[in-house]
Amino acid sequence: MTFITVNRAARHENAPSRTGVLLSNLGTPDGTGYGAVRRYLAEFLSDRRIIEASPLIWKPILYGPVLTFRPRKSGEAYHRIWHHDRDESPLRTYTREQAEQLGTRLAADDVPVAWGMRYGQPSIKQALHDLVAQGCDRILLAPLYPQYSATTTATANDQAFRVLMRMRNQPAIRTLPPFPDHPAYIAALGRSISARLATLDFKPQMIVASFHGLPKIYVEKGDTYAADCQRTIAALRRAMGYDEQMMPLTFQSRFGPAKWLEPYTAPFIESLPARGIERIAVITPGFISDCIETLDEIGNEAGDAFVKAGGKELALIPCLNDSPDAIDLLETLVRQELGGWLPHAGTDTAPATPG
Numbered sequence: 001m002t003f004i005t006v007n008r009a010a011r012h013e014n015a016p017s018r019t020g021v022l023l024s025n026l027g028t029p030d031g032t033g034y035g036a037v038r039r040y041l042a043e044f045l046s047d048r049r050i051i052e053a054s055p056l057i058w059k060p061i062l063y064g065p066v067l068t069f070r071p072r073k074s075g076e077a078y079h080r081i082w083h084h085d086r087d088e089s090p091l092r093t094y095t096r097e098q099a100e101q102l103g104t105r106l107a108a109d110d111v112p113v114a115w116g117m118r119y120g121q122p123s124i125k126q127a128l129h130d131l132v133a134q135g136c137d138r139i140l141l142a143p144l145y146p147q148y149s150a151t152t153t154a155t156a157n158d159q160a161f162r163v164l165m166r167m168r169n170q171p172a173i174r175t176l177p178p179f180p181d182h183p184a185y186i187a188a189l190g191r192s193i194s195a196r197l198a199t200l201d202f203k204p205q206m207i208v209a210s211f212h213g214l215p216k217i218y219v220e221k222g223d224t225y226a227a228d229c230q231r232t233i234a235a236l237r238r239a240m241g242y243d244e245q246m247m248p249l250t251f252q253s254r255f256g257p258a259k260w261l262e263p264y265t266a267p268f269i270e271s272l273p274a275r276g277i278e279r280i281a282v283i284t285p286g287f288i289s290d291c292i293e294t295l296d297e298i299g300n301e302a303g304d305a306f307v308k309a310g311g312k313e314l315a316l317i318p319c320l321n322d323s324p325d326a327i328d329l330l331e332t333l334v335r336q337e338l339g340g341w342l343p344h345a346g347t348d349t350a351p352a353t354p355g
């Protein structure tokens with residue numbers, strides 16, 4: 001094993017230490033062509049956090065039908081939502097913007113912000129090395145998922161720890177906890193959803209909250225994702241004054257034959273016109289940034305299916321993306337985490353003494 005040399009000047013006596021932040025998100029292919037999408041899906045779907053089945057069973061399926069047929073279908077979907085002017089996916093654009101704008105906010109505190117993707121480029125490895133090269137000996141890993149899942153939050157952190165395994169001198173690490181009902185998150189969501197609803201030229205009869213799904217068995221094994229989604233939606237309904245009927249919770253993006261969290265978004269949406277619900281909005285509070293799952297699966301696929309089923313209007317409400325609300329939220333979360341784990345730790349206040 002070769003070890004990477006880390007700049008540890010900052011930890012020498014009397015030298016101030018430097019803190020950095022690494023924003024991570026899921027990832028994205030480098031292009032929309034068959035080869036690029038195949039490479040990305042191969043990396044993604046080889047992650048044992050994503051597919052827990054034995055590789056002896058899964059690899060022949062992956063390298064057989066999945067990587068033969070899926071890259072074309074996914075590539076077409078990526079092509080529909082691609083930022084062709086920048087030749088990159090929306091998820092990459094928004095994650096970069098978030099990192100750059102957060103970096104501006106934290107510059108006065110001398111905190112550099114890097115960004116990396118769990119699958120594809122730029123990698124978490126590159127981002128971590130960039131921070132270390134800038135002298136950071138304390139790093140906050142911030143996977144940008146409001147709700148925890150081993151398939152997202154944990155695997156992003158795993159990837160960073162794999163890089164750290166190869167460092168002789170590791171920086172100190174913290175990880176940002178999930179923030180499913182953090183007041184700042186719910187406030188940012190409420191503000192951005194209300195602002196968008198106000199611009200619509202129709203009044204939605206229902207606001208469907210569609211979260212990325214997860215195999216049910218992962219939840220049965222203890223993944224807290226489903227509970228976190230419930231926390232988000234309960235807090236959001238409270239904040240916006242909606243009940244379960246007006247803002248139902250559904251799960252999208254099912255992959256493979258196993259049972260995933262229910263109700264599934266697509267059949268739910270398609271059943272609405274028959275109940276007289278012809279004008280709806282869809283929000284996707286499991287995603288900080290718009291991506292193939294929101295823009296194509298909801299904006300295109302579900303929108304078309306809704307109209308085919310007799311629906312009149314489906315408005316997809318954008319994610320926080322790189323809006324000021326998004327950057328305010330990230331700054332709040334990151335500053336809170338860069339403080340102490342104990343509410344008053346690190347202040348000059350002496351600990352209370354009994355009596």
Ligand SMILES: C=CC1=C(C)c2cc3[nH]c(cc4nc(cc5[nH]c(cc1n2)c(C)c5CCC(=O)O)C(CCC(=O)O)=C4C)c(C)c3C=C
Nearest residue numbers: 026027028050074089091149151152212214255291292293
């Ligand atoms: C078994 C497969 C999958 C699990 C489990 C899964 C969990 C999961 N994913 C997200 C967030 C995102 N997923 C995205 C794309 C995507 N997801 C899967 C499969 C699983 N996801 C696939 C195969 C794909 C690629 C696209 C496709 O071929 O359909 C994305 C978007 C990436 C982009 O570039 O736009 C996000 C974000 C969560 C939150 C989650 C579990 C909670």
Ligand SMILES: [Fe+2]
Nearest residue numbers: 026212253293
């Ligand atoms: Fe996914």
Ligand SMILES: [Fe+2]
Nearest residue numbers: 253292293297
């Ligand atoms: Fe999808």
